[in-house]
Amino acid sequence: MAAARVLLSGRPESVSFAQSVCGLLGAGPGLGPWPTYCGFKRGQLVLSDRPFPGASARLPLQRPPFCPFPALDQQPRAPGAELPTNRGVDLAVAVVLQSSDQTVLLTRRTRTLNVSPNLWVPPGGHVEPDEELLDGGLRELWEESGLQLPQGQFFWVPLGLWESAYPPRLSWGLPKYHHIILYLLVISQESQQQLQARIHPNPREVSALMWLGPDVAAAAAATEDGTDTPRRLPQDLPPSVLQEMSFCSAVELEENGGARPLVLPTSTLLRTTPATADSKERVSTGTKFALRLWLQHLGR
Numbered sequence: 533m534a535a536a537r538v539l540l541s542g543r544p545e546s547v548s549f550a551q552s553v554c555g556l557l558g559a560g561p562g563l564g565p566w567p568t569y570c571g572f573k574r575g576q577l578v579l580s581d582r583p584f585p586g587a588s589a590r591l592p593l594q595r596p597p598f599c600p601f602p603a604l605d606q607q608p609r610a611p612g613a614e615l616p617t618n619r620g621v622d623l624a625v626a627v628v629l630q631s632s633d634q635t636v637l638l639t640r641r642t643r644t645l646n647v648s649p650n651l652w653v654p655p656g657g658h659v660e661p662d663e664e665l666l667d668g669g670l671r672e673l674w675e676e677s678g679l680q681l682p683q684g685q686f687f688w689v690p691l692g693l694w695e696s697a698y699p700p701r702l703s704w705g706l707p708k709y710h711h712i713i714l715y716l717l718v719i720s721q722e723s724q725q726q727l728q729a730r731i732h733p734n735p736r737e738v739s740a741l742m743w744l745g746p747d748v749a750a751a752a753a754a755t756e757d758g759t760d761t762p763r764r765l766p767q768d769l770p771p772s773v774l775q776e777m778s779f780c781s782a783v784e785l786e787e788n789g790g791a792r793p794l795v796l797p798t799s800t801l802l803r804t805t806p807a808t809a810d811s812k813e814r815v816s817t818g819t820k821f822a823l824r825l826w827l828q829h830l831g832r
Contacts, residue, residue, distance in 0.1 A: 537623035537659070538712045541571070541580035541587070546620035549710050552601035553621060553695050554593060557581045565592035565821075568693060575661040577623050577712060579693075592825065595695035596817045598805070600702040601710070615706060624711045625669040626656030628691060628822055629679075631724040635781070636749065636826060638819065639676055639733065640740040643811060647698050647709060652742070652801070652815045654822065656713070669716050677741065678732030681720060691715040691825040694818040704809040715822040717829060724781075735785050740794050742782035744823075746832055752801040752815050753823040 538547050540556060547553055558581045559566050571578035571586040578586065579593070595601075604615070629637040638652045655676040659668035666688060674680050692715050697707040720727060724743050733741060744752070784794040803814035815823075 537576055537661075538621040539576060539578050541569070541578055541584040549617070549619045549621065550601065550604060550615045551621070552595070552599065553579065553712055554595045554599070555602055557593065559593075559595070563594075563597055565594035565692065567591075568593040570690070570693070572665050572690075575623070575659055575663055577665070577693075577714060579712075589690050591690055591692050593693040593695070594821055596700065596805070598701045599695060600697050600700075600707050601695075603702060616708075619710075622709070622711045623659045624656055624696070624713045625659050625665050625672065626654040626713055626715050626818075626822065627669040627673045628654050628715055628717045628826055629673065629727070630717060630719045630826070631727055631743065632721055633723050634830065635724045635743040635745050636823070637677070637727070638742055638744060638815070639738045640742075640813065642735070642737060642739045645737065648816060650739075650811045650813050651819075652813070653819050654715070665714060666716065669718070673718075676734050676737050678734070679727060679730055681718070685721045686718055688716050688718045689829070691717045691822060691829070694821055696818055699809060700805055700817070701807065703807050713818055715818075715825065717826060733785060733791075735789070738785065740782065740784040740796075742794070742796060744781070746827060746830060748798060748801065749823045750827055750832065751798065753820045753827065755802045755804055755820065 538553065540547060547556065554566060557566060557568055557579060567590055569580045569583055569587040570589045570591055572588060637654065639655055641649055641651050641653060643649045655673040656669060657672040659665060670681065694713040694715065696711045696713050698709040699705045699707060731741065782794040782796045783791045785791055800813055801815050803812060805817055
């Protein structure tokens with residue numbers, strides 16, 4: 533089996549690919565989140581539903597209502613339609629970067645990526661085996677946006693954990709990827725304009741970026757994928773992200789390497805995960821969870 537990344541306290545082996553991490557930690561039939569004790573190690577995340585030596589945080593753990601792993605043991609699979617047996621659950625870190633004027637950075641993944649194309653997400657990715665989790669998040673932030681944060685001008689707190697699968701629904705096909713995503717809130721002392729001036733996105737991974745303020749972030753976070761009763765949305769939402777602020781808050785990369793202002797309809801941010809596979813632009817379900825946690829941190 534590949535090197536362990538996500539483990540349960542008291543179990544020497546890593547969680548296998550086909551197992552639901554939420555289920556192993558006692559998640560019931562509800563939507564969660566479930567309080568989870570966490571121990572952070574180099575390249576590893578240790579989890580438990582109760583305190584254990586080495587636990588340094590208690591974070592909310594959640595999965596989407598349509599997460600495929602709880603259902604996989606309840607339905608037969610066609611011959612040849614097997615899940616990986618030599619892989620565990622991978623660990624990823626995503627950085628929710630907050631400016632001093634209380635906006636957060638999201639990037640749009642390019643259409644050419646094999647996993648989650650055209651989705652709006654915070655910068656993030658895999659953690660290397662011997663990498664500290666914060667270092668992994670800051671490395672991914674730099675690799676995707678070109679942004680390096682000066683030492684002493686930011687602080688950070690862990691926000692929460694998200695169980696992620698891709699494809700995200702069984703109706704899209706059997707999952708090929710299984711991650712626990714650790715969302716880190718990194719709070720910069722610099723303004724959005726100061727940070728934006730130093731951003732140079734990687735065009736192989738990022739096709740656009742935007743800064744969201746609390747009001748539009750709250751609207752996006754309120755569209756809960758997989759539920760029949762979405763939360764009440766504010767009536768005074770701007771029609772586009774560009775009109776949320778007096779200065780440009782969304783830009784799109786051009787083929788010549790430049791960038792142009794992007795007028796992004798707010799309705800795009802409110803889309804939910806469709807029942808059948810497509811690559812329509814939307815905010816990922818895990819990102820909506822992270823935005824809700826960010827708003828709670830702001831006291832909203």
